[in-house]
Amino acid sequence: MTFIDWFVLIGTLLAIVGYGTWKTRKQQDMLSYLKGDNSMKWWTIGLSIMATQASAITFLSTPGQAYESGMGFVQFYFGLPLAMVIISAVFIPLYYKLNVYTAYEFLEQRFNLKVRMFTAFLFLVSRGLAAGITIYAPAIVLSTLLGWDLSFTNLLVGVLVIIYTVSGGTKAVSVTQKWQMAVIMGGMFVAFFLTLSYLPESVGFTEAIDIAGIMGKMEVIDTTFDLDNRYTLWTGLLGGFFLSMSYFGTDQSQVQRYLGGKSIKESRYGLMFNGLLKVPMQFFILFVGAMVFVFYQFNEPPVFFNAPGLEKAKQTEYIHDIEKLENRYSATHQEKKNALIGYIEASSDNKEGMKKLAVDLYTAQQEIRAELKETIKVASNETIETKDTDYVFLSFVLKYMPQGVIGLLLAVIFSAAMSSTAGELNALASTTMVDYYKRLSKKEHTDKQEVNISKMFTVLWGIMAIVVAFAANLFENLIQLVNVLGSLFYGTILGVFVIGFFLKWVKGNATLIGALVGQLSVLTLHLLTVYKLIDISYLWYNVIGCGVVVGVGILSQLFIKPNKVERS
């Protein structure tokens, strides 16, 4: 990294943090600190919702995903617009009517204190751990490829986020997210156009898409019914819908974004904005990855994208095996490159033959890559992660992008990490304050005291996130666990809210039994999957968890004798 890159990176981050802190320096009471004075316009809400969801790993991992397996990942977002419509029509009016600060406040008004506390607890556990991983996941990639100290990267993101989230609360989170989204999208557009400009002269935009297409990278829709396959039209529509319903409708880190709206109308428009733009945005990020793939058809890609990991594996007795595979990969690449140039320049009669040759050579290259990964696994005694999709985009950026743009794209990754962490810390603090401290404390507090206590909770959750980020390094499987973490709890939380909104005759105690049974069922399923006794994609946990909560809730209501309070 050059001085210009550092200047762009540090300058962008400090400017955003400074702006957020300065703009929101006068926060006097809970309404302004936790709900941004109900002053947010729809575009701020919309951008804020998108920025909270898109974490750094989205921008590191998604292009790599397209490089490796094509554009099918976009199907994962098909359930989202549908969820936006239902949340906007059913959830938002109720939240506004009850004038709540957190989603869980609604549960006490609808059921009882126990249901509220239990659901808020599930949120705090899952989101508290996830906040740490939001910081850790990009830090590990950045520290591996740039040689930065992992602790430095963890602290940089953690401390910067704490500064403005503590000082300005919800409003600071939203106003900074607006600029962070601008940096993110601006950076991705620059990366896209530069990648296209790096393609050989004979390869225009249409040829690039054609090359991605013949190599199977443009297969967006998969209509097969396969429970193991994570990304099909059906898992996207159904699993994605349930996941989006729980995440946007009941997760405080999202609910808080739209509760800060100036009116119910602004909040709804904010959600519609997200529903309209999310799928095209994800498609675009994947498309950047597909273009990086095309670029690497004419420029030799590394056989394994985690270069330091490869070097480590080479320090073992397997060095000769690895080098042999590297040489074979390189030779196959040259042949394939010539075949592709032949394909582009060939007349329509010869096209098919050249196409088949290129595709066969690509398949051969993929087999060599798989063999190399296996060798690395054996050489390192499985200590090196062989899934290298997270490293594809950043190693491309670092090797080929010009000075200044590298800084800008690192700012994209940091902005994404900070925007989602900020949303999470802000929501964790609100839930701790509103659902636990304020609800259970018998003391009266002034506005100023309440704001100060909320600030203290934000700092504590920030420190907790940094601690989790540090601890994540010690537990290799934690990353994997956290990937499924949301889905472990979301089904239950959604089930509680579904009963709350749609089944008015099911009361608190029955719902609590349903929630406990639902949570235990999902945890059991997960354990069975971990020990390979069954095999279910984690996206289905949301559907199953929600179904069990609702089913058991209904049955319990039919069989338990309602007590006096519940009858009334």
Place this chain on the structure above:
Amino acid sequence: MEEGKEWPKLYALILSVLLIEIIVFAWISSLW
């Protein structure tokens, strides 16, 4: 709600856009 009538139209718009996207993506997938 005073602006009651505009919402169903907006919801229909969002869902129609999704449907069009799925159709376009399916068409793209069928090209190769």
